[in-house]
Amino acid sequence: MNLKIVDKNTFLTNFLIPVSKVTNSAVLKLKDNILSTLIATSDNTIILSSIYTLPDKYDELTLNIPDLTKLVRILSVIDKNEIVLDVDGNNISYKSDDIRFKYHLFEDGIIIVPKLSIDKINNLTFDGKFTLNYPDIINLIKGSSVATDTNKIYLTFRDNTVTGELTDKTRPNVDSYGLKISTTYSGPQLAVATPLNFEIFRIISSMKFKELNCSFSAKIGVFMFDTVLTNTQIKFVISALAN
16 A cells, blocks of 8 residues: 655654654554544553544555654655655555665554543543643743652642642652643632643643643543644543542
């Protein structure tokens, strides 16, 4: 099968690289003109659903990618932005006058796929909503150099404001850094801050988005962050941590 990628740079930046930040191996499913994946971190606190739209339709195919970082590096060295990959169940290959490679795939069943389906993700019910802008995420990342002893961020919801504080309230004498990250909140007013794995913000900082739509369920302690990039729809499902 010849798989045509019209814009290799967009494919890498919007699809493959964010996926590689969550896990280094993934199952990609190709159906018609949709290339999709559902992956999770090792502790299942972050689940990512990503859908990339291709220009042409194809027969159904499953690609078991053993090393996403390596695949990103291989594709990055191709000097053309529009490329055609030769894909079968065993490998992905590319050939031009200047470069050629063959990247072998895993067999089915080796890579574990999260049990949560994309349909269940789409049907989750949320009672709070807010938006995050890219500069606010970058400011959080910069501030993390102050609170180096923790990988937790506590979100506080008051009136229409969301504040993020990097600290660990379960341990004494931990440095902290707090920042107002949104003024668009609507939903229940919570008396207790909600902790998340800060890694989610490092992951989403690798994407070139303008605005991230955020929803959460106070009852089940689950957040959804989603955005639409060029040719790509991305949804993160994040479980709150124990205090």
